[in-house]
Amino acid sequence: MGADKASGRRDGRARFSATRLWEDLDEQWPSLKFLGFGAYYAWIFLCYNSDVLFGWAGSAVGSDAMFAMYLASTAALGVVLIAAGVFHNVATRIVESRSAVLSMAGVAAVTTLTAAWSSPSGSQDALFMVSCALTGVGTAFVALRLGSVYSTVGARQALMYTAGSFIFAGMLFFVCIGLPHPVGLLATAMLPLVATAFTMAATRGPVAPSEDIVPMCELPRGYFVRLAVSVVVFSVIAGVTKGFMALQQPLSTVTDQGVIIVFATACTAVLLFVLVGLLVREFDTSQLYYPIIILACLGNLAVPLFGGFGVIQGELASIAYNLFILMVWCLLANVANRTDLAYASVFGWGRGASAAGTTIGWFAGSSLAPLLLENPSNMVAFAMGMVFVLLVVSMVVLNERTIGQALKKTRNSQANQAACDPSSGERSDGGAGGFPREGAWTKSCNALAEQAGLSLRERDVLFLLAKGYTIEHIAGELGISFNTAKSHIRNVYAKAGVHSKQELQSLIEERKGALQAGAFR
Structure with a gap:
């Protein structure tokens, strides 16, 4: 019985290692x-x-x-x-x-x-x-x-x-x-x-948010x-x-x-x-x-x-x-x-x-x-x-x-992905004085970027990371190399005090909830 459990644990580790190997290969x-x-x-x-x-x-x-x-x-x-x-x-x-x-x-x-x-x-x-x-x-x-x-x-x-x-x-x-x-x-x-x-x-990346998908009927x-x-x-x-x-x-x-x-x-x-x-x-x-x-x-x-x-x-x-x-x-x-x-x-x-x-x-x-x-x-x-x-x-x-x-x-x-609030669908083209009108999600991202002291490029990376995009997509979207994108992501994590994309998204969602509740005005 114990041998079977040990074998199962080894098999689980082997499966995990194989999956991680493919993911690392795709990332590199x-x-x-x-x-x-x-x-x-x-x-x-x-x-x-x-x-x-x-x-x-x-x-x-x-x-x-x-x-x-x-x-x-x-x-x-x-x-x-x-x-x-x-x-x-x-x-x-x-x-x-x-x-x-x-x-x-x-x-x-x-x-x-x-x-x-x-x-x-x-x-x-x-x-x-x-x-x-x-x-x-x-x-x-x-x-x-x-x-x-x-x-x-x-x-x-x-x-x-x-x-x-x-x-x-x-x-x-x-x-x-x-x-x-x-x-x-x-x-x-x-x-x-x-x-x-x-x-x-x-490896299949995250599915694009529904706001980013164009219905065929619109073509x-x-x-x-x-x-x-x-x-x-x-x-x-x-x-x-x-x-x-x-x-x-x-x-x-x-x-x-x-x-x-x-x-x-x-x-x-x-x-x-x-x-x-x-x-x-x-x-x-x-x-x-x-x-x-x-x-x-x-x-x-x-x-x-x-x-x-x-x-x-x-x-x-x-x-x-x-x-x-x-x-x-x-x-x-x-x-x-x-x-x-x-x-x-x-x-x-x-x-x-x-x-x-x-x-x-x-x-x-x-x-x-x-x-x-x-x-x-x-x-x-x-x-x-x-x-x-x-x-x-x-x-x-x-x-x-x-x-x-x-x-x-x-x-x-x-091109308009960064101009939309993924949660509320608010667009960034109607603010007073010609400035973008920010939704709750965008405001929480900007507030985090300000608090963490991110550069303009790191701020761009933050927005794309928060939407769940891969390193490859971020590099292509910003016109930079894969290694440069990876370096920016490392800096964003360090300055924001998180260790993964999931932690970053959770932090932004917490700020968004607090903002909607009136904590961030």
């Missing part, structure tokens, strides 16, 4: 978890822009193996993600279980190897098709796990992290294609597990539906070009073309990272929208010039699609972070729309290829039709102005 390296997106996208790059999976079998495997895998895997991915969007409560419980997501990532890793091993049999082999479909099922939960991580940041921070992840994905791509066959294939198969491992350090009418429709249309058009090209080029040339696509995507990500991180503090993600649409249109407009869908068109379409996913991922993060929609619904429907669109596009492109190749004029007309659809969607369904309005609404909500 808050950006680490976002690199999971890079490992996830590196897996996509390697599966569909290289011959790492199928090149080992030589001529025994044709380009139809990659085509079959894409259709089976991405169709399953889309179905699972859309189902997660519908049943978001169930999906959330699965995604927030580390063991469950690791298991699904393991399924994706094993079935990637199985698909590569059984690829000589091609689409006629049941094991190959089932393995391909299961890679989609496994990576769907990896994508949702990444969505839960990205839902903790706004659009601008998401853009920084996603750009950095695309750079990381490019590095992993070039490492894996440079490794000898067995090692490169094994490394590629392990990437879903690597992506999930990065997210293990993620431009049908904003999320418009976003999903635009994702589907863009993905279909990109998929058509990819599907057409996949059947027109031998497997041996896929890696050469993939190198150009991944390198160009990574270089663009570097430029965005530098631009947003160092040069433009108020970069609006909506400014990426039309340049991406123009790049996609150029790929189709080049069809008459080159007499058909050639390598350049495929590369431009792929690069534009990768950049479109970068932008959309940031917009989805903003919706999940700042509105009342559950992140499983946002990323389930958003990423699911992308998967469904590209699946339909690849199938349509491969089906239309014989008809288009018979008559070049049909190809030109089809390409111009896709340009027309892109322009209609970008100007009518979802345009830059609509995206900008949504971002402005959520950004204004974030």
